[in-house]
Amino acid sequence: MNISNKKKKKQVYHRRTERLLLAITTLFLAGMVYNYYSNIKNEFINTDHEYTTGEKVNLVPGVKSEAIKTVLTKGGYFTDDAYINFITKNLLQKVNEQKFLPNLGSLNKEDFLLDAAIFNNTGSESGKLRFINSLAHLGMDSALYQQEKSKPVEYPSNVAVQPEKTSISIEGTIDFDDDKISQPVPRKGTLVKLTQIFPDAYFDTLPQNAKPIQTEFFARTDEEGNYEFSNLSKEGNYSVLPIRPGFEFGISKGAAEISKSRSFDFSAKPHQLRLLDRVEYRQVKEDKIFTVRTPSDFKKEFFTYLVLFALGFWLFHFALSIKNYRSDQYILPLIMFVLGIGIVVLYSIQDPLRDEVYGTGMAMYSGLLLLLFTFLVFVFKKNPVNRFYQSRWFDPIHKFLPAANQLKSPRGYTWLAGSIVIMLLLLVFGTGPEGSGVKVNLFGFQVSELAKYLMVVFFAAYFTVNADYFRNIPDNRWLTRKNALMLVLFVFLLFIYAILGDLGPAIVLCLTFLFFYSFAKEEFFSMLFSAFLYGLLLFIVAKFINTTQVNYLPWLALAACVGTFLFAFFQKKYESIFFIILIISSFVLLATLPFEFTQRLADRNSMFENIWDNSLIGGDQVAQGIWSLNSGGWTGQGLGKGFSKVMPAYHTDMIIQSIGEELGMLVLIAIFIAFGLLVYRCMLVARRTGKPFMFYLVAGIAITTMIQFMLIVAGTFGLIPLTGISVPFLSKGNAGIILTMIAFLFIIIMSNERGDKFEMEYVKSNFDNVNAYAILTFFGVVIIFMGSLFWYQYKSNEYITKPALVLNRKGEWQYSYNPRIGIMLREIKAGSIYDRNGILLATSNKNTFESFKNRLMPIGANAALYDAQLKREQKRYYSFGNDLLFWLGDYNKEIAKEESSGYAAEFRHFTLLRGFDVKYATTQRTSDRYKEHRFLPETERETELQLYDYSALAQRIKTGKNSGLINEQNRKNKDIHLSVDVALNEKINSVIQRKDAYKNFRTSVVAINTKTGDVLASALNPMPSYKDLKLISNIDPLEYRTIFKQIFGEKMVVPRDLGITFPSRPGSTIKILDAYASLNKFGLPAANISYFIEAGEIIRPGEPAGENVDMQKAIVRSSNVYFIKLVNDKKLEQNLFELYDATGMNLLNRGGFYFQRPEDYESEKYYKEWAKYTNRGKGVFNNNRLMGSRRRFYSNLSNIAWGQGELTATPLHMAKMSGAIANKDTLQPSRFLLKSWIREPYLEPGIQVGKHRGMGTLLASYMKEQSAKVSTTTGLNVYGKTGSPERDKQIKEGNKTSLKRVTDAWFTFFLESPKIGAPIAFTIRIEEIGNSEFAKQMAIDILNELKAAGYF
Secondary structure, eight states: OOHHHHSOOOOOOOOHHHHHHHHHHHHHHHHHHHHHHHHHHHHHHHHHHHHHHTSOEEOSTTOOHHHHHHHHHHHTOOSOHHHHHHHHHHHHHHHHHHSOOSSGGGGGSGGGEEEHHHHHTSSSHHHHHHHHHHHHHTTOOHHHHHHHHHOOOOOOSEEESSSSOOSOOEEEEEEOOOTTOOSOOOSTTOEEEEEEOOOHHHHHTSOTTOOOEEOEEEEEOOTTSEEEEESOOTTOOEEEEEEOTTEEOOSOEEESSOOSOEEOOEEOEEOEEESSOHHHHHHHHHHTOEESSOHHHHHHHHHHHHHHHHHHHHHHHHHHHHTTOOOOSSHHHHHHHHHHHHHHHHHHTSOTTTSOOHHHHHHHHHHHHHHHHHHHHHHOOSSHHHHHHHSTTSOHHHHTSTTTTTOOSOOOHHHHHHHHHHHHHHHHHOBOSTTSOOOOEETTEEOHHHHHHHHHHHHHHHHHHHHHHHHHOOOHHHHHHHHHHHHHHHHHHHHHHHHHTOSHHHHHHHHHHHHHHHHHHTOHHHHHHHHHHHHHHHHHIIIIIOOSSOOOHHHHHHHHHHHHHHHHHHHTOOHHHHHHHHHHHHHHHGGGSSSHHHHHHHHHHHHHHOTTEEEEETTTHHHHHHHHHHHHTTTOSOTTTOOGGGSTTTTTTTHHHHHHHHHOHHHHHHHHHHHHHHHHHHHHHHHHHOOHHHHHHHHHHHHHHHHHHHHHHHHHTTSSOOOOOOOTTTSOOHHHHHHHHHHHHHHHHHTTOOOOHHHHHHHHHHHHHHHHHHHHHHHHHHHHHHHHHHHHHHTHHHHTTOOEEEEOTTSOEEEEOOHHHHHHHHTSOOOOEEOTTSOEEEESOHHHHHHTHHHHGGGTOOHHHHHHHHTSOOSOEETTGGGGHHHHOBTTTTBSOSTTTOOOHHHHTTTGGGTOOOEEEEEEEEEEEEOSSTTSOOEEEEEEEEEEEOGGGHHHHHHGGGSSHHHHHHTSOOOEEESOOHHHHHHHHHHHHHOTTTTTSOEEEEEEETTTOBEEEEEEESOOOHHHHHHHHTSOGGGHHHHHHHHHTTOOOOOSOHHHHOOBOOGGGGHHHHHHHHHHHHOGGGGGOOEEEOGGGOSSTTSOOSEEEOHHHHHHTTOHHHHHHHHHHTTOHHHHHHHHHHHTOEETTBSOOSSSOOTTOOHHHHHHHHHHHHHTTGGGGGOGGGTTSGGGGOSHHHHHHTTOTTEEBOHHHHHHHHHHHHTTTEEOOOBOEEEESSOOOOOOOOEEOOSSTTHHHHHHHHHHHHTHHHHHHHTSOOEEEEEOOEEEEEEEETTEEEEEEEEOEEEEEEEEETTTTEEEEEEEEETTSOSTHHHHHHHHHHHHHHHHTTOO
8 A cells, every 4th residue: 555645735824815905914014104204294294304404302311401491591491690590400310311212201200300409599580480389389488498407406206286185196107218319317206297277167166266277287306307296186187297308208297177096107209309390291292392202213213013913924824834833823913903003003193203113012022922922932842721731830839738649730839829829919019100009019120910810710720620620519518618718809809999999900900710711610701791681781771860969879789799798698609790790890899988998999980970060170081081072073183183182191001092083983882893803703712622621721811801901991981980901902001011911922822722523522512601601792892882882983073072161279160171172273373462452462463562562562561571582482472471470371371260260261261262252151050079288188179160062163173183173263353342441450560560558568450341341450469470370280289278378478468360260258349238238228317227326335546436327327437337237237138149149159158150150050949058158146135234335246147238148249359339320320330351353342231230220329329428538638529438457367477377467458449431432430558558548548549640641
């Protein structure tokens, strides 16, 4: 017989299908690469040109100092040459030291920190301010700093805060072990400051003669670095911070409403500052004046690693072909497809010249791994994985067990132990992003993926041995014991990962184990169906039944857990149903625990319940993802043209949304299908191996990947709470891609294995249903994801501009808008802003700015400031600089843009100035999570919000950079005119800022047109300071009050528009409202109501006493007692509330408004709250024993009757009231925007505040008599009312805080202006100057100045 016929011919596997699919995938990815490069090519050409013109600088060793100095000078980032030289010198030095900057953010990182004292020696004011500001953040002012350096005060290490003994203390240890501290520092002698923190309102409740309250206590550490503050007040609020010149100890630590002793340790680091502060860095980054790599550098890196990536796949393919592997031919192309998309998008979502290049790491490591496995294909013997499983090295721990000889097959305990050890090490030594509360890195490596795969190997080994027992053994004791162990494992995983800050990995592992368990028990379908019904029920309750007052989810979760446990216990089966319910319920139940580590979970649940409205700081993450998907639409913005970088976690958790924005939803659907096919092919591989261990290992890897993918996508789509895990193959993460690639490359290796006939029969009988269920489950979820994409696309016109209502860091409500709105609009040059008379206030056009110069100098523009702006290249040019800072805001520095700062037209009319007519409404919202300070308890806070309707921009946002919007809008007229009369404003400024009598007192003066409500002026002394506001902008909002005082002390600072957004007690000016309330209730005869004033009743000297006083006398001679009696006796509360409501005044921090009455303003709600306040103690007025004495006036209602207590008003509020009197009892709403390119002046309907004809005329006659001195001196008919409100100011003297009684001077008045064609109402407030005569004299000086200018 022929020998060749005896031998079986060896089958050759050509792998043609794999080759074809790899070729198609390679071409597809090459097309993506070409598209991306085409999109960024023009930017590269422009950048190379700007290098030569000096407009941009590449920060690499050897860069010229003159180049850096030139771009910094042109950009106007700094105010003095000495500081520019300092920044240039140190920036150059650091760049040369670093050799290579991974991204522009390195300028703000540790390697670019400088010794703080250097800033104090720059010879520039900017440097000194940076240093002083930094001292404030370290808990000291410059005086304490000098004292600690030269002559420290002695303090013991243990300090009793009060004589009364308590069991509560704060203690801790200070160490100086940081590697950057070059010289040994003794632990002894470090000053430690304990601060007792009170709410601001607390001091208002103290009597005038209250003793000073010690709020600061000092100790010095002993030889061991220990300190202690004892005898702390229970429920007190305390913060503690060490102080030592030359060192910093991080942020202060402490507790609100302390109830037990606490320990706070601190570690010292050298006191260093960033080279650029927050504002400077933001400006430099936005203007893109620096790069960290040239276009040629990026192109070289980009193409090199993408070639390596593609080469790795092809070489691995050829290795499989050469070695004649019969491995699955679909898995490798599917991996290349998904991973390739992820890598290209990671390149495209970053700035190629300024950001870290995320795609490079992914491409490099995946390419190198493929080359490694190409080599291993030639090294491996047949069936390497199974051989390793059978070896003694697979499970060394198993070999040392006492019963190892009886337990023939390994149990995988070594892999379990390794996973647990990693988790415990991560718990003890792990770190994460600062302030996130998450631990993900161990000694610089992200190890959670490694722990996951170790656990998967354990699962595979465990079920290989126990699957048949679970399925067949009727011994309930054995099953109960195993179930108990499983429950322990589940609880351990859930607990440990909850402490680590994220349940995601635990859920993935628990569900993987549970899938295997349900497979073995043949309960998979019933488990899955139960989970679906339970999840649906939770979804319905969370979205449609829960209220802000009642959360039914914990009760539902508890009932479900107990119910399914009892069901499984009595049925002796269906344990998998109980376990899946337990896992799902862990999201709900753990969130209810009062621990810090569970708060993150509770927050994510809150975000899930309502992605558009949740009481969560940063609760817009899912909304951000929806905006990104809406922006991408079906076909995407294009590679490199999206704005996904504005999303949190855009390169990790939210990578699916980033891909959707760049490439569109069609590509996302392709990715979903590819993942489904990948899982399907892996399950087929698992089946074909024929060996239980390899089946469970391959299926475990596939199922773990499937679950991880489903959880993160469902979370970012808002279908379940966010889990925070990464997306396999797509999310940035070098450790993650290395381990995932190794796992799937081993699957390809294992797919070469084929079971024999007996093994395949076993697999078929036990696992075929499992495979079908798993695959169908995944594809079912994929269909749900696709449905979500269709839904978001269907609602895209609504969602893309829909704001999310979330909390800011202080716990106040704020609207979070799609950032792409601002990005798109910022590309358009804004229109010019003019005053009511056509005077230029702000413009983007330098030529226009220059053309107005000669016209503006006589009005009050600063010539030096004007010329300085003309030398720079700025986005916006401001004619009057700081004088109108709060009127306009500063777009260049993004200063004074908050609602509380002032009108801020640049930001309030951001869209209008760019050619879009966007409507907005004012709303109010109350938060119960407001924190005045980090270590004060949460309280309620009302916030006035601007709700903008950007729906008209929806289509523009979708078209993105591809639209001709920018050129179209730049050609349009986009100018607006404000109501301000800048000449009038500057005339007032010249009086209040320069006259010796007033220039040392903080002053605000508001003027309005009484007929139209136009706000004509809001003048301030001192002039707002850019430097002050820049320092303020760097203060942590939760530390604002403390640090503000440490930076500025008693310096006069104007942090906002005092005349419009800073309310205080109005004093006797409020009496015109009291009189109005009386006249409204009783008609004009109310003027005849009189009261006899006893001498013992008067509050201030000079008031009428021992005589009858009527309304005329009470206003002219400012009788406090008369109006207290009138308000109490005639029960005028409701009438007063109506006037407070109309003007926008504030009572008890409830209600009120500054600019526009909110549309959802709840008057009735505020009336009830105000009434509750005024009713408190009201009965004392009618106490017979107190008749004839002042004590009968000690009530809340009596206080507000003469402008004291909790009633606060701004000068604008009082000007509006005076204006109503001048306007025949009609109060005209304030108008700030006079006209725009789309709308001519529009007058809102006035509010009739007088119910009887002649009220205003009557009161005007009284006010004229009260202002006779002003009229006589100026020769004008002036109608006014003065006020001298007293308030208690907190004064810090040493370590004690006391109250100092100060008196403000108010004067509200009106007079006819022929030039304006209507009466002008003014209100003056001079803080702490004394009685109201000073305000009268200021009025005389202002009126004389304006009279000379032709206004009167």
